[in-house]
Amino acid sequence: MTEPVSGGPPDAAASMQRALLAQIAQLMTELHPQAAQRPAVHLDSRLDRDLGLDSLSRVELLARLERHFGVVLPEAEALAAATPAELVHALERAAPREAIVATAVAAATADTAAFELPDGARTLPEVLDWHCRRHADRNYVRFEGGTAHGTLLSYGELRQGASRAAAGLQALDLRPLDPVALMLPTHPDFLIAFFAVLLAGGVPVPLYPPMRPAELADYWRRQAGTLRNCGARLLLVDAAMQSHRHLIRSMTGPVEHIVTVAELGDAPLRHSATPGPDDLAMLQYTSGSTADPKGVMLTHRNLLANLRVMGQAIGVNADDVFVSWLPLYHDMGLIGACLGSLYYGIPLVLIPPQAFLLRPERWLWAIHRYRATLSAAPNFALELCVYRVPDSAIQGLDLCRWRLAFCGAEPIFEETLERFSQRFAPFGFRREALFPVYGLAENTLGLTFPPTGRAPRILRIAREPFLQRGAAQPAPGTATLSFVSCGQPLREHEIRIVDEAGRELPDGMQGSVQFRGPSATAGYFHATETTRRLFHDSWLDSGDLGFVFEGELYLTGRVKDLIIRAGRHIHPQAIEQAIGSVAGIRRGRVAVFGSYAPDEGTERLVVVAETRVADATALDALRKQVNAIAANLSGGPADEVILAPPGSVLKTSSGKLRRAACRAAYEAGTLGKPHRGALLAVLLRGLGENVRSRLRRAGALAFAAYAWTILALLLLPAAVALAVVPGTPSRWRAMRAIIRVLRVALRLPLTLHVEQAPPARPCIFVANHASYVDALVLLWALPRPVAFTAKAELSRKPLFHWLLSRLGAVFVERSDPQRSTEVVAQAEEGRRDFLFFPEGTFSRMPGLLPFHLGAFLAAAHAGLPVVPVALRGTRAVLRDVERLPRRAPVEVTIGAPLVPQPAADRWHEALRLSEAARQFLLDHGGEPDAGDRPLPVSPPP
Known part of the structure; x- marks a missing residue:
């Protein structure tokens, strides 16, 4: 049953107001089920400061109002509403729900031209110019929703618009590498402004625009620190913000000019700046405490390096289409979606974030409508889709082309991924499309990616x-x-x-x-x-x-208890300090932390403040004051404010705030209920962990010193054995005896698995290479002496040359397959085995590196079996560039021999042997495949 909405008789209007207030009261009851007293809801109540509704809660309220009244609210007005009375006006202007039934599906036409990339470009303007020279008329971005709905922006239009705006910036005396602040919504003006600043020689500084004009004063107070830090003299805004320019100018410190893109004029650009690859391309401010704004400096080299490795990792191709609702001031939205699509020349569809938050199904329908293959969302956004999107709104939805759903920017939870996958599987969504990633502004954007085509691990x-x-x-x-x-x-x-x-x-x-x-x-x-x-x-x-x-x-x-709520980073320290100065709150007895909300897919902002105030009216006033401070410093009110008795906020013995312990007590329901025995136990556990941590560090150092001492003591008998013992087999046995002593002295847990004994005839053993200790472990594990194939450069170091030669090593250039074949052919006559590390080297990062093919070409040429030997755990014992060994379990697995086929083509047989050996080492070595680089050798002529 829905309520009437339009401006009808007074009874209908009063009924609508009552229903609206009832919806707000119901939402507040659900948000604070344990609250003994909740603030009264009136038409003039402030949604944030009086009622404590943050941005996500307000979006939930708007969605409920749409469902209850069967309407579609005007987005900008509804999201800007600060009171229930303003929501009434938005309801009066709402359209019937039937107005947003699924629009006609028009598949995007893929460009079938050759997929070329601007590999030679050194800067972002060079990337744009590269595309303009080849296909200036090709569409770059389509805007869906918002004031730019239906607008198309081609590469040529972006370049022309940016050139005109750049001329206007230069007319305002923009100096080289001057920061220029951009406070623009999802609109063509943002992209035009971004490139205009670069073409004019400046540095763009994307900042988030205010959502509600009524909160401009609070917004500018929060932005003042950022503007002071970057020193921007020019601020680019949209027409709605320009109408508040007098207020803005009084609060923005160094800003001298506040202009819109349209006001920059229409004159042609006299000269374009020519930035170098190491010049600043942008400042990316990390959202957080306004007391300590941090502008991450990103150069053109940084940006292009990240875009290239990310695109290579996911295999961007000409069939890809990117749909994004992420804010353009956020690195995922700007760098990942916009600049990534620009570099690879793939179609991009941009949706205003407000449109997504109000109706998440719009994002899904855009993916359907434009046959998108790539899109991204933080964890909380996936939860919104699971719980906010009704089945009736997605009938006929098809997500089968969506191949990568990037998920990052905030903690990722297994439950969210599972719920999203199950909810949208009937609509063609594949679990393998979920793509949890990790990145941060300090690394431009992406840092770690999983393999494509694999379900989340x-x-x-x-x-x-x-x-x-x-x-x-x-x-x-x-x-x-x-x-x-x-x-x-x-x-x-x-x-x-x-x-x-x-x-x-x-x-x-x-x-x-x-x-x-x-x-x-x-x-x-x-x-x-x-x-x-x-x-x-x-x-x-x-x-x-x-x-x-x-x-x-x-x-x-x-590490520092950063709170991430709905994609925004909130540092608790500044909020705690400000709340601690409130009369009635115990200074230094305030804890601010995040608590994961499963139903929202993000963290809730919780404030715990100790007070001796007991009167209910005074407590209510104090709670409002605390919430106002939290809202001012974090951009939204706290989800819960707990005014607790003295002793509730937990601290260490040295007086440091224990936010994690406070969070655990809050989630367990024991916060504010101190128990002497429990507090003593907590204190003792903390002291015990501190002692254990120090003992572990001391023990690690002591073991390292002991290990090097034992190794030094064994060097003399090892050198004597190598010098005086006749014959390579005897020296091998002597070295194995010394290694057994080393193993016992250090109590190293070594385990040997033999799937199949190596054949009696000569073999080529191949092992993965992860550590300095690999050779010692193999001396212990292999059943008979083998001839190590060592890098040729070691032969030029006298000590290493003598040690390895006495063990029968042969020095080869592994990139020279002909030389390796000759060595093995000669060795075959002497009935000897060979050991290769086909990676040729090792690095500190886990991963099986690309193989040199010398060992496998040699095996194919000489008809020798290849025996794979997987080493697991040696990297933990002594990692590259490390000098302190550790005691760690090591496993050695000897696999079944891989026998070359005599009649097969040698090159293809070497490839087959290499692939089979590589798969065995991946299966048993416990490390990922890092061999996606080109093969190090080419087929022989």
């Missing part, structure tokens, strides 16, 4: 080892935690996990995630000290916690 680990010491141990059963894999680092990028002391941790241990690569920023704009804290030698600190398991990254939390 979920790792379930034992709860207690992880909570006690951060050890991720796979385990079945119910007492487990589950984490979603974000995949492997993109090509040329690396990650590592470190402890509090900055020492790299082995796989499966939780620590801080650090990264490096060509997409990494040089630092934060005008923030020397913050930049200094970002870097650790060549590594950058992500601020996130996680662990690596079998070469893939699993994120577990945030």
Whole structure:
């Protein structure tokens, strides 16, 4: 049953108002079921400060109003409404629900021309010019919804519009590399302004525009720190914001000119700037506390490096179409969707984020209508689709062409992925399309991607080892935690996990995630000290916690308790400090944290503040004051404000706030109910963990020192044995005896598995290469002496040449298959086995590198069996560039021999042997495939 909406008789209007207020009251009851008293709802109540409805709650309210009244609200007016009275006006202007039945489906026509890429471009303007020279009339973006609905923007139109706007910027005395702030909605003007700033020689600074004009004062107070930090003298806005220019100018500090794109004029550009690849291309401000704005400096080289490796990782092709509702001030929306589509020349459809939030089905229908293959959304957006989209709104929906659904920007939860997959499977959505990724502005955008075509990988680990010491141990059963894999680092990028002391941790241990690569920023704009804290030698600190398991990254939390709510990053420290200054609140006794809300797919903002105030009226006023501060500093009110008695906010023995413990107590329902014994137990556990952590670090250092001492003591007998023992087999046996002593002394857990004994005749053994200790492990594990094939450069180092020669090693250039064949042919006459590391080298990052084909060509030429030997765990014992060995379990698996076929073509037979050996090493080595680079050799003439 729906209520009448139009301006009818007074009784109908009063009935509509009552129904509206009842819907708001019902929503507040659901949001705060435990609240003893809720604020009264009136037509003039402020939705945020009086009623505590944040942006997501208001979107939920609008969706309920549409369903209840059977209407379609005008988006801009409904989203801008600050009071129920303003929502009444929006309802009076609403259209009947039937007005948005599914529109006619028109498939996008793919461009069948050759798929060329601007590989030689060094900057973003060069990318745009490359496309303009080849297909200036080709459509680049189609805008769906909002004020630009139905607008098409071609490459040529973008270039022409940007050139005209750039001339206007230069007329306003824009200096080289001057930052220019862009506060524009999803509209062609944003893209024109972005490239206009680059063509004029400036640096674009995308900032989020205000959603509600009534909140401009609060909005500008939050933006003041960012504008001061970047020092922007020019601010580009839309016409709606320009009408408030007098208010804006009084609050924007260094800003001298506030103009729209249209006001920049229509004169031709006199001269385009020619930025270099290492010049700034943009400043990406990370959303968060206004007290410490951080502008990530991104160069053209950073951006193009990231776009290229991301596109290579997902295999962008001419059939791809990208649909995005993500905000253009966000790195996923701007860099991933807009600049990514620009670089690869694929069609892009842009939807205003407000349109998605109000009616998520619009996003899904756009994917259907334009036969999109690529799109992206944070975790909370997938939840919106699951719970907000009614079945009646998606009848006939077809998502079968959607091949990659990027999910990132906030924590990703297994339950959300599963619910989304199940909900939309009847509409052609494949679970394999879900694509959990990890990235951050400090690395331009993307950092780790999973393999395409694979369903999300979920790792379930034992709860207690992880909570006690951060050890991720796979385990079945119910007492487990589950984490979603974000995949492997993109090509040329690396990650590592470190402890509090900055020492790299082995796989499966939780620590801080650090990264490096060509997409990494040089630092934060005008923030020397913050930049200094970002870097650790060549590594950058992500601020996130996680662990690596079998070469893939699993994120577990945030180092500094960052709260992510609906894609926005909120730092609790500034909010806590401001609330602590309120009269009636105990200073230093405020905790702000995020608590995951399963029904919303994002985190709830919770404020816990201690007070001695007991009067109900005074408490209500205090709660409103606290919520107003939270709204001012975070962009929206808190989901829950708890005014608790003294002693409720948990701290360490040294007085540091324990936000994680407060969150756990809140979720367990014990916050504010102190128990002396429980608090003592918590204190003792904290002290015990501190002691255990220090002991673990001391133990690791002690073991490393002990291991090097034992190794040094064994070097002398090893050298004597190699010098005086006659014959390679005897020397081999002597070395195996010494390695057994080393293994026992260090108590190294070594395990040997033999699937099939190697044949008695000569063989070529091939093993993966992960660590400095691989050769020692193989000396212990292989059943008989083998001749190591060593890199030729080692022969030029006297000590290594002598040691390896005494063990029968042969020095070869592995990229020279002819030389390898000659070596093995000669060795076959002496009835000897050979050992190759076909990767040729190893790196610190997990992953089986591309193979050199010398060993396999040699085997095909000489007809020798190839015996694969998989090493698992040696990287954890001593990683590349590490100097401190660890005690870690190592497994060696010897596989069944791969016999070459005599009559087969040698080149193709070598490829077959290589592929079969590689698959065995992947199956048993416990590391991912990092062999997507071109093969290192070509077929012989």
